[in-house]
Amino acid sequence: MSKKLVFVFKDVLNGTIKAQEFLDIVMMAAAFDLSVSLVFIGDGAYALLKNQNTEQINSKNILPIMQALSIYDINNIFVDETSLQERAILAERIIPQVTPITREKAQFEISSADHVFSF
Amino acid sequence: MKISVQINASPYQYQASDSAWHFIQAALLSGHEVFRVFFYHDGIYNALHDARPPADEQQIVKRWSELNAKHNVDLVVCVSSAQRRGLLESSVAKKVNGYEKALADGFRIAGLGLLMEAVIDSDRLVTFGA
Amino acid sequence: MLHILNKSASNSTALQTCLQFVQKNDAIILIENAVFAAHQCPQLTWRESFGGEVKVYVLQEDLAARGLTESDCLEFIEVIDYQGFVELVCQHKPIKSWF
Numbered sequence: 278m279s280k281k282l283v284f285v286f287k288d289v290l291n292g293t294i295k296a297q298e299f300l301d302i303v304m305m306a307a308a309f310d311l312s313v314s315l316v317f318i319g320d321g322a323y324a325l326l327k328n329q330n331t332e333q334i335n336s337k338n339i340l341p342i343m344q345a346l347s348i349y350d351i352n353n354i355f356v357d358e359t360s361l362q363e364r365a366i367l368a369e370r371i372i373p374q375v376t377p378i379t380r381e382k383a384q385f386e387i388s389s390a391d392h393v394f395s396f
Numbered sequence: 397m398k399i400s401v402q403i404n405a406s407p408y409q410y411q412a413s414d415s416a417w418h419f420i421q422a423a424l425l426s427g428h429e430v431f432r433v434f435f436y437h438d439g440i441y442n443a444l445h446d447a448r449p450p451a452d453e454q455q456i457v458k459r460w461s462e463l464n465a466k467h468n469v470d471l472v473v474c475v476s477s478a479q480r481r482g483l484l485e486s487s488v489a490k491k492v493n494g495y496e497k498a499l500a501d502g503f504r505i506a507g508l509g510l511l512m513e514a515v516i517d518s519d520r521l522v523t524f525g526a
Numbered sequence: 527m528l529h530i531l532n533k534s535a536s537n538s539t540a541l542q543t544c545l546q547f548v549q550k551n552d553a554i555i556l557i558e559n560a561v562f563a564a565h566q567c568p569q570l571t572w573r574e575s576f577g578g579e580v581k582v583y584v585l586q587e588d589l590a591a592r593g594l595t596e597s598d599c600l601e602f603i604e605v606i607d608y609q610g611f612v613e614l615v616c617q618h619k620p621i622k623s624w625f
Contacts, residue, residue, distance in 0.1 A: 287543055298437055305508040319543045384547055388527045392515050393622040395523060397616050411558045422608035520615050523623040
């Protein structure tokens with residue numbers, strides 16, 4: 278049985294190459310046919326806002342990559358509901374590819390991993 | 397146990413490299429196998445051949461080279477992180493600037509596939525970063 | 527599950543967020559500048575419900591480097607060394623580093 282990898286995003290990723298380099302690992306994991314889940318918690322929820330336009334700061338926009346993850350068969354993209362509520366982010370402001378889940382489900386998803394990548 | 401380590405932070409700026417090295421020493425002393433150390437993001441700066449810290453400071457790059465020489469621990473620098481930051485594999489370095497030796501002894505440059513292999517083959521992968 | 531914290535509570539939301547996600551029978555180890563949370567942390571409240579449910583450890587080598595000793599640490603926090611850290615890694619799965 279292939280290992281379950283969970284990628285946890287806790288911080289904002291804008292303005293640096295971090296997001297790109299983290300997603301590179303995600304896509305490589307998918308290429309190796311490993312079970313992949315992404316869980317966004319805390320300020321990581323901000324990475325999911327729609328309409329990010331990075332042209333004016335000349336920075337790479339990772340939103341198109343996030344939205345295309347299903348091409349790599351990565352469909353388990355979750356955001357902790359409580360993190361959204363704490364930041365007053367309504368569900369319609371985040372990209373539709375993400376599923377809001379309860380804190381308990383987020384805890385279970387992370388703890389049931391074989392390995393957790395932390396960003 | 398078979399343990400691998402990922403290092404995401406640069407040496408001297410953050411304690412991550414030190415913590416990882418001490419952790420690995422303890423793991424080897426306890427009889428565990430350290431399968432691979434994978435250097436990612438700014439972690440690639442742990443592999444610079446020309447690092448010359450003062451004699452009374454931690455010799456971080458040299459320590460890694462010695463770890464490989466003494467215990468055969470596989471030290472892998474991610475090619476995409478390295479190239480982005482200007483650390484080139486020797487054949488590329490020679491073509492680009494005529495200077496071959498950019499990577500410290502004991503390190504090799506390879507792709508993320510080796511990180512995946514470490515995850516698959518190891519019992520544990522511990523990440524040190526910032 | 528083992529949670530590895532390495533930043534001080536004043537420098538990062540890592541510890542605060544970790545405490546929101548930690549579960550019964552998990553373990554937490556404080557290393558590098560996170561060891562200051564073992565001493566005193568006015569902004570940080572260690573959850574009362576921890577008593578026995580979540581073991582918290584602090585790395586002795588990083589305490590010593592910062593001029594702290596075992597007697598400076600909160601009572602429920604156990605001081606261990608790097609070999610103890612390795613043992614914790616072997617005993618728990620998965621391992622999550624918080625930054």
